Amino acid sequence: MLNGMVRWGPWVGLTGLLTMLVGLVWDLRLHRLSPESTAHEGVLAPENPGHHLFAAGLALLVVAFCLFLVGQLREGRYGAAARLALAGALATVAGTASLALLMGVSVGEHQHAEAVAEHSQDGHGAQVAIAPEAHRHDPAPDRSSALPGVHHPHGTGIAITAQELLTAADVLQRVRETARRYEDVKAAEAEGYRMTTRTFLYHYVNPRYYLDNRVLDTERIESLVYARGPDGNLKLVGVMFMARPDQTAPDFGGPLTGWHIHDNLCINPATWMVVGLADSPDRCPTGSVHVVTGEMLHVWLVDTPAGAFADSEEVIPYLAQMGYRVR
Secondary structure (H helix, E strand, C coil), rough: HHHHHHHCCCCCCCHHHHHHHHHHHHHHHHHHHHHHCCCCCCCCCCCCCHHHHHHHHHHHHHHHHHHHHHHHHHCCCCHHHHHHHHHHHHHHHHHHHHHHHHHHHHHHHHHHHHHHHHHHHCCCCCCCCCCCCCCHHHCCCCCCCCCCCCCCCCCCCCCCCCCHHHHHHHHHHHHHHHHHHHHHHHHHHHCCCCCCCCCCEEEEEEEHHHHCCCCCCCCCEEEEEEECCCCCEEEEEEEEEECCCCCCCCCCCCHHHHCCCCCCCCCCCCCCCEECCCHHHHHHHCCCCCECCCCCEEECCCCCCCCCCCHHHHHHHHHHHHCECCC
16 A cells, blocks of 8 residues: 555645645735735635645645655665665654644634734724724823722723714714615616725725715715625625815714825726825836825724724724635
């Protein structure tokens, strides 16, 4: 049986090489189609099949090499020193491969756990989150009590006023009511929305609403956000309010509603499609223009631990866990 396995060694190696190449191509395609969802992925990311194919191909190559060494040992044409060196090489390769596999799985699980912990709910099940430095508001300072015997096991929380909380909740409710008419993407297209991004998230912008000098009008939302659901159809998962660069976005929700900007978009002016990312105009693809956007705010219709007003990169990992996909 061992002789038969040794004879299959070259084919195992060829299969491993092809599997690695397929995994590499798959991984590169995912990074190209959805850079925001793959920017912070860990080792052997569960949501990236390319990583697993690459690891499987590497494992097959290791097996093929080990079979080659076994075949050389069984032929008996080497002296004692050479046979000892081959046996040592076999043990080293097998041991190192096993250690690398265990470390890869361990690091991947650790990074996944950290990502979930960062976006998990607080002790009271709160569903609001603040994006990092891109947001207008900094997190509230540490407010640990100076009174003896007083402890805050649930953390410091976010400092907001009652009015900010009520206004944010009102905007969210009105957005949910308006969004019902756009659940079918064809209805959105009929109203003038056009696709501007097609990665993991599909942003549709209505140029008429963007240029109408109204900001935070829940009846004339500038952008709709779709994602491809488990059934393959586009599902409305959120909206995005957009202010022009010459406008000031309303600060209606305090730290709950952090507006953000993009200063690296390359846009086709004829179609409004984002065709690339670049930090300067001379790096944008031919036919596109470098754009610094006005302030924008996502409002999510799908509940995730990231919160109703989180940035897209915070929400995408949870959408992936819920079965949303690139294609």
